[in-house]
Amino acid sequence: MTEFVQHIVNGISLGSIYALIALGYTLVFGILQLINFAHGDVFMLGAFIGLYSSKFFGFDQNPSLGALVLIMGISMIGCAAIGYCIERLAYRPLRRAPRINVLITAVGVSLFLEFAGQLFLGADPKFFPQIYQPAGGDMGAGALKVNPLQVMVLVISLALMTALQYVVFKTRLGRAMRAVSFNHEYASLMGIPTDRVISYTFMLGSALAGAAGVLVGLIYPKIEPLMGVLPGLKAFVAAVLGGIGNVTGAVVGAITLGLAESLVVGYWAPTYRDALAFAVLIVILLIKPAGLFGTGRTEKV
């Protein structure tokens, strides 16, 4: 019984990591209908910004909660800037091009970041410093163990999800985003600066990836330029599972995927871990193409 509960706990904590990455995916898709394949790589850059800024400030020597907040802030700002540049340089010039062009460009940007990362950051794994060590050590009862950092990641994912819901549905920017999402040209006729709104969306999504990069670095302290590939794909699956474009769906989808992976590895064959993630994607697309929470868009002909 303890074993089963532990698998559930492991699954939720793994899922909350996917959730953090999936939020950025789903946000950009929701507004632009663009699958930003470079998202996982922005997440990787977030981890590296976290690594180098904590070394710069010397936080690897004296960990504290303040250090974590500051490093996360720096990483989020850095990633927002990178997100802006990617959008400005790679996607905006293609605004009027067919969607497939943008999609291929996204794959290109992703590969560019991965391999430029190998060139400039080095291909060997780096150790992410322990900038924050929660007081009190392990949580949990008896044999059941919970890493306090992972509880924190779950709380942060849920908080960010709520914050995103608020931004998208309750603010002026959010209304503009939804308008752009609904119809890009009409929105601009109504006086909405569409290019700026799209830039903001990218910056917001990339900032989320930056936060995820630092938190993942803290929990799995081995970071490398290709670390974003697989989590990026899994987060994409999670976003599709929940209904891509839907913020709550992304979190629920991610946690479902985390649980499924944890149980498959624990009770069946670890070999099938990645196969399962993509099998889930195929099954969902067959049965419910819009995802668990997705609403099919009705298009007027």
Added chain:
Amino acid sequence: MKKRSVVRVFVGIALISVAFTGCTKTKSKVCDLSAGSDTNVIRVGEVGSMTGSEATFGVSTHEGIQLALCQANAAGGVKGKKFVLYSLDDQSKQDEAAAAMTKLITQSKVDAILGEVASGISKVMAPIAQANKVPMITPSSTNPDVTKIGDYIFRVCFIDPFQGYVMAKFAKENLKAKKVAILQDHGSDYSVGLAKFFIETFTKDGGEIVLNQSYNKNDVDFKSQLTAIRAKAPDAIYIPGYYTHVGLIARQARELGVTIPLMGGDGWDSPELKSIGGAALNNSYFSNHYSAEDKSPAVQTFLKEYKETFGKTPDGLAAMGYDAARVLADAMNRAKSLSNTDVRDAIAATVKFEGVTGKITIDKERNAVKPAVVLRVDNGEFKYQSTIHP
């Protein structure tokens, strides 16, 4: 037009990146081993993981090789010729290693090849060396299949059946373990082989394998596997993987309250092990080629020279690289001529060569027969525990 210019910038950057990665040349810190105008030289090719997931393996081996070849050159070289080293990085990838081999043999026209550490990569390199009849010595690939590829392929380290035997024996006799769980990297020839040989010895002696779990190379989360292992309550866990994974596994095991000893093989031997695993690796043991705590004069001289040159304590892989290059130099000295066949025969005839990692005798299968040491990880230091003979 604007679109095009953006694309051009990207293509430009990509091309520059390719150009840069294509010609990474390692500069020797020890002495000049690069090819000058002198053509009367012995060309040694090296393929190693200088970057990538097993980067410290390649770097350490490379340093060991440089030290040995520089010493040989300082002593006058072999048959009046100096050694020249052509060193290529394979980024810890098999396809890169194959390309590097072809380049070394066809373009640089090397007389012998040294490398790789990872068995999976050596297995890709060996057929190319064999087909071109260029003698190849792998310093530390322990998978038995590597030297079975052909009569030009040698190694100066022990093989996995022995390494698996060493840890199985150690688990049983020193740790008094009766039940052991396995956690292996199922995509790595090294890890799968080592796990197999460990299981063979351990179960033959009446031990029980309670669970045989595996992971993928790209995994960073091992908690599900460790939770399943925890439920079986073993006395120890055998993790025959490479250091980047082992550090994370150890950390997550301790987070789950698993405090039993962890055991592994020479893939653990890296200074990076402690930076990732930290205190979680206390109470862990692994088999290795040599111990820096060995008081024998051969080891102490090597330690001193290596420290003077590189400013750090050599790990096992540096010692293996050093020995591989010295075995090659010794064989070339003894060989009738420097033709590939004569060098091959001379390497095969190596008997009781006094290496840093023990006396090296090449057997009929072109493997080295020698003892292994077991090291204990203690706050990032590798402490000598025991020596186990074949």
